Amino acid sequence: MDDRIIDRTAAGLAADIREGRATSRSVTEAFLDRIDAVDGEVGAFLHVDRDGALATASEVDAALAAGEELGPLAGVPVAVKDIVVTGGMPTTAASKILEGWIPPYDATVVERLQAAGTPILGKTNLDEFAMGSSTEYSAYRRTANPWDTARIPGGSGGGSAAAVAAKMAPLAIGTDTGGSIRQPGAVTGTLGAKPTYGSNSRYGLIAFSSSLDTPGPVARNALDAALLHEVISGHDPRDSTSIDAPVPPVAEAARSGASGDLSGLRLGVVEQFAEGAGAAEPGVLDAYLAGVDQLVKLGAEIVEVSCPSFSYALPTYYLIAPSEASSNLARYDGVRYGLRSGDDGRRSLEEVMGLTREAGFGPEVKRRIILGTYALSAGYVDQFYGRAQKVRTLIKRDFEATFEQCDALISPTTPFTAFKYGERTGDPYQMYLADLFTIPTNLYGGPGISVPVGLSDGMPVGLQVMGPVMGDDITYRVASALESTQDPLLADTAPEIEGK
Template sequence: MSRNELVQLSAAAAAAKLAAGEVSSEELTRAHLEHIASTEGEALDAADRSRGTSGLNSFLHVAQEEALATARGVDASRAAGDDLHPLAGVPVAVKDNIVTRGMPTTAASRMLEGWLSPYDATVVAKLREARMPILGKTNLDEFAMGSSTEHSAFGATRNPWDLDRIPGGSGGGSAAAVAAFQAPLALGSDTGGSIRQPAAVTGSVGVHPTYGSVSRYGAIAMASSLDQIGPHARTVRDAALLHEVLGGHDPRDATSLKDPVGPYAAQAAEGAAEGGLRGMRVGVVKELLDAEGIQAGVSQRFRESLEALRAAGAEVLEVSLPNLRYSLGAYYLIMSSEVSSNLAKYDGVRFGSRTLPEDGPVTIERVMAATRAAGFNPEAKRRIILGTYALSAGYYDQYYGAAQKVRTLVMRDFEQAFGQVDVLVSPTSPTTAFPVGEKVEDPLAMYLNDIATIPVNLAGVPAISVPGGLAPENGLPVGVQFVAPVREDARLYRAAAGLEAALEAEWGGPLLDRLPSTESLISARTEGAAK
């Protein structure tokens, strides 16, 4: 098989070919590493990594040798007839805020440049146990704070549909890698939509599992009551297969649920079968259907998705979540409060960079302040200061306290809605990918992008984003989000696979079949810049 054919295989298809002995894991892994090399682009400024590259810039570190060594080991075991995990030998990428032994973890921050984790995150240990070659670490907004990956200290990741546009954030690196065939699967983290929104704007699939159902041990904490690790993939079934690897109780994470892993892939297969959605009640969130600032093409493709759901046998009803409009404010208060606490440990004492004050006495307090001034980007500082304000004496009840009560209201809204329907559906993001630089100076406009994704994090319910087509006005991907009740992740996979199958039948194939060649986009861009 050619390199292009190999990298376009879904994880499920690759696993089948590996099991049948049609390809080796080394061939498969090498194809992905070569594709990464030809699509990452050249550094725009060799001395300043923050300028990014001429290509995708979705990887901060490529673990070529380690990935190939794992692949060769799997091939040898298979030849020896050993029992292997179904995904053994299928490569995967890991977001760089998830710690890995033997390769760097930076969270895309200068603060952790050169830092090496002395331990593996539980999800990484699970990938290693399944013997999936780890291709490398993917780019993100610094400490996962942002919706565009522009806040990376090592340059923005670019959207594979249009290199002048953002790939979403904070997990733009993982989403772009998966969409552009650099990796069939990737890990992400989702605090306010950081898996789902990048999936939506790159035409891929992203899942926020039920809070606590996937271990967060070794995920660099941003906002602990909201953070959740989950899968990025190109198909619903692949996301389900990776979710099955990652899930389960972990005694090392005090918030980990004691639930077994659900039948995610089996439910995805049922949902995709003929009549797989018959009898399913799908609730359209009224407040998100007519949300302010929703792009016409997003709205159009979303309404067509509702038609496809009806045609597949689902009953589509309208439901209301009346307190949704308070959720953005509640989210920004709770998230920033937790950020101000979680990021207090980056002070130049035990690990990470240390910066000395330019002048004056060198006391520890002044070293901490200089270290934090040099190590954090403006967005991290904004959130730390906002959180410090929200938690400070005299403002606590008005801000943090009120936000926690709104959180209760949002959870009650979901409970009520799930009394009427099985799953909820909405657009994932109100717009398609915006141009790089458009919102970076306007934090509030950036925050509004998360209006449909953050209520999910407040309530801890599972959600998935699947491709809903290309917006007619600009040809860019639109995402459709399903939300299920807590612990009903399997139901999500059934609904999402049903829509995916219905839409792909209409389109005559997967949406990403229409992705332009990244190499061609890079050469067009490089030639354009030379003129």
């Protein structure tokens, strides 16, 4: 091959491996070498599984040599967010309370990656238990944005996005609870997709907010993301929320969108989002509006829609998600697994639990547990959590009403570009605003994609496409069409990280 392996798309690498122009082992080694060279500066990985990745790569090469038919991403390596359980490989959720824990089983997503023949490079950094918008709340290390290492890579899945942006992995798995795939994608110039809730199994995901958590792909373009989306999706009887329905044809939609023809497609601009966009940085708004103009040139019709309940999405989310987190994190008691502190034989179980949680949980996790426990407490559950669930129903109804008027919705992905480390950690509300435009989709349960759309002061900006439930293919079609107007792809214009 004439160009560097790490510059190739995942689809291109898969074709090279399948057609004998490269081996999976050579491709996997190239990305492992890239991790060795630059991750000291970027900090995307918490664990690198060189031996396991190379073993899988060798198995793929042997299967191809034997003439076996393999999947569309066979041999292409992938990084996995460290909140997804991996049997035999450390899984910490970036928390001290799970330091050193090696699970005895694989998440469904991981099983499907293994069945597809994708070598797993390792586990990527995140905000502890996926609670954060900047990857500043990891208990282990700081992850930098490859575009400017003094800035954050977004969160909670900043490690996965940074790994793809810095070309340490062609593909990555993230999870999206309130924007944690799309928001890092926007600020790192990568493409992040949140699938329809329930279309990807949550079995083996360490739970943050069970009614919101969704695994999904991170990639450098829409087709790569769509191919990974199809690999990990589908019904799983082990997940009670799993949708028993065919996976939408997202790869076909991405290929169709690449033609740049959106004729007949109606894209909605939410009136309430337009008001929120007024709080966006001017450069972000300019890049977003330029993206809208491109969509019009591609044949899309822009219609204005009203979703009054969207104005309440942020406070609704920050009642529902912490409440579910408070319940889910109660299992970390220092008794069954994980960290155990203060057990000297003189303390009660309650004292040991308190010391374990004090030592094991970081400040943002503690903040959300306290908030959620209060919202669920006697005398307040109806006033706070109950009302939030009612507003969530209104948000769902607003989405359903808009999709009778248009095929998909568009907005900026984030109100601002990547900020510098420490700028917002002292003000949780300002941090939470990073997910202003992404949260409604999680509350609704439909799909959303962030696609690179331009730069603001040299930093990437994302445009978000939101679709109806199980309408993931529509979002990929729009994202791929918009991507076709970016020449070259933003991910290929990022400053080069030289490393050691």
